[in-house]
Every structure is written in C-alpha cells, then in structure tokens.
Amino acid sequence: MAAMLVWAMAAAGQPAKVYETAVHANRVGMLSVKVAGERLSEPYIELDGGRQIEVAFDVLHPEPGERYAYSVVHCEADGRRSALSTIEYMDGFDGEEVEAVGPSFNTTVPYMHYRVRLPNERVRLKVSGNYAVVVYPEGRPEEALLTARFSVGEGAVEISAEATSNTDVALNRDVQQVNFSVDTKGLTVRFPQRELKVFVEQNGRPDTRVGGLLPTSIGGSRLGYEHDRRLIFEAGNEYRRFECLTYRYAGMNVERIVFHNPYYHVDLQPSGVRRMYVYDEDQDGRCFTSCSGCGDPEREADYGLVHFSLSSERLAGGALYLVGDAVQNRFDERSRMAYNEVSGCYEKALMMKQGYYNYAYVFVPEGEVRGRMAPTEGSFYETENEYTVSVYYRPASGRYDRLVGRLTIGGRKE
Secondary structure (H helix, E strand, O other), X not given: OHHHHHHHHHHOOOOOOEOOOEEOOOOEEEEEEEXXXXXXXXXXXXXXXXXXXXXXXXXXXXOOOOXXXXXXXXXXXXXXXOOOXXXXXXXXXXXXXXXXXXXXXXXXXXXEEEEEEEOOOOOEEOOOXXXXXXXXEOOOOXXXXXXXXXXXXXXXXXEEEEEEOEOOOOEOOOEEEEEEEEEOXXXXXXOHHHHEEEEEEEOOOHHHOEOOOOOOEEEOOEEEEXXXXXXXXXXXXXXXXXXXXXXXXXXXXEEEEEEEXXXXXXXXXXXXXXXXXXXXXXXXXXXXXXXXXXXXXXXXXXXXXXXXXXXXXXXXXXXXXXXXXHHOOOOOXXXXXXXXXXXXXXXXXXXXXXXXXXXXXXXXXXXXXXXXXXXXXXXXXXXXXXXEEEEEEOOOOOOOOEEEEEEEEEOOOO
C-alpha cells in the first residue's frame, strides 16, 4: 500500500513526505480539486456537512484496459502524514478503484476522464484535518500519477480577518498585511501557544504559506494575531487570463490558433513585464474546463499546446515560473519558463484543455522557495488577493491536528 511506503521511508531515515496537490506523470492532463457541484471553489468541506470533495483528472492517450486506484492519506497541519492508522481516520478500504466517467468524444487528443468524490458510499472520513488522495495504476502504488490535497474542517472556532495596505512597513505601496483573531469559545484551549497551529496563505499558493504563528494578544477566549511581520505579503498584481473555448476562432487574449499535426497550437497574445496595476475581474489563479457548443465539457473539451511568451530581459539569480491552478501552483519543470535569446522572451508550451485560465509569471530566486511577482507582474497595494487562515488544534493528549477553523477573505467568485 502507498501508506506503507511512506512509513518505510520514515523508518529508513528519509524526510517525511509533504503532501501537496501535484501531477507526477506527463500523461495526466487537467487536474481539478474542488467541492463537487461547484465550478470554482476551495478544496475544503466540513466534517459530516453533506458536501463532497471532487478530484477529477484526464489521462491522455490512455492505454486499453488500464485501471487506477486511490489511497486516502490523513495529514498533519504541515502536510506530513499523521500518526493515525487508516481505520482511525476513515471507514473503507485503501486502494479503491477510481471511477471512470468515460472517454473523450470528438477530440483530436484522445483521453479518459476520471473522477473521485469523497466521502462516498465506500469511504467515509471520520476526523477533520488535511487529507491527500494519491492516484496510481492498480496494483502499483509506487507509481503515483497525481496527488490531490484537500481539507476537512469542524468549524469549532470563529475567525475574523482583514487584509490591509496599511502595514507595519509601508502605507499603500507594494505589500499587504493580514491581521486576524480567533475565538476559541467552542474549545478548551489552556495553552494556545502549544495547542494551536495557525497557517496563512495567499491565493492558494503553498510557497506563500506562513506557519508557526503565535498570538500577539490574549483576552479571554479571543486570540489576536496582529502586527506580525511574517503576515506581510507581496501584493502582486491581478492575474493574467485567457479563454480558449473552440479552435475555430481566437478567444480572449489569444492571438492565433493553428493546427500542426497532430496538435492544435494556441499562441497567447504577446505580453511583457507589467509596470503598473492592471485591474481585472480575475479569480486569483483558478481555472475550469469549458467549450463552445458542447454538452459535456469534461469529455468534449479538446487539448492543444498553449504557447506562453513573456518579453523580458533575462532575470539573473533565479528562474521564472508560471503560477496558477493549471500547474498546481508548483515550481517544477512543468511550470518553469525557458529563456529564448533570439526572441528575447521567456517561453513555455503546455498541453492544456479548452476552458478559462488565470495565470501569472513568478520569479524564484536561487536558494529560495517563495516566488516573487514584482520582477514580472509588479506589486501594487490595490491588488485584490485571497488570504486563507487555517487553525489546527491538538491538546496535550491529542494524536493528530484537528482543523477547527478556516476562513478565506478577499478574492472574487463567479
């Protein structure tokens, strides 16, 4: 089982794996992790709240008869596997078969569309916290195709928060500061500094996640987290976006579409480094599948090579990456841009499904893990960002991190 492999690694002295949403195989197309029935949503549900998490993905050029299974892993606040055994955090069996929705229809790129919804009639989640679904070919758990992280909460604490450009280092410039409070009246918290773990992240990006936060004020059951310089975030700029709903004509921010056997090629409109704030009704990096004149976008939307290009001088001392849900907000070879000396542009071609996309260009300095928008997108206090506060609770006798509260502020929804 996949879980046993993780334990074996830990026993051998290897660092414990941190579970984040990621694609591990090139044949995996679009990966979506959201609340079932919603087009744009965070991967978060309440325990026994009646909603489901949906993990949907495509396998391009599928092999006949190949079947996939999944394991459900319970994680601590930091994303590492918890000490709970499978039977303690869920009812059901490890290695359930992934539900196949069906093959693509009338597309130039053949694919099989798959879907897992949790909880379901075979798997019931018993505790709150972070979870990860690991998908792999049936019988070969060591060959993970993808990982999908989501959260299950209890709603036992109340959180209020604000993001302001009036920060402890600047006023109305290039940063934003998050201040928030947690009311623990639904819990018995004797030592909040030890029993609570609090995290804040911007726009669902793991690289921006800040943990180890301690209350700066305590008054009864209210804990204040204010004037903490670790909660000052780069403001950035609104995300760039494009739509490709058909290959018959160019959609929003698409310059041209041409067919070079065997793929359609989608060239985005030329763009350069931004030096000013650009207002736009973005969705903070999200994307979703759609296509013109089709009844089932999940199976009828086609794939094509989308060509990204950013006119810029070469940025020294680091690398440039695409960021957004389309690349799981990860900095890896799939999202890394290559510099073309002849064109004077950073370039990247990705196989992408027809739909709506938000994205941005982020610079990651050598030796660092947090990306910076300022060198390519600029950073302006007016930018509307999403900030998510997650509060975990583990009393002295606890064996895992309960997710007792979560709040997301800012951003735009459909």
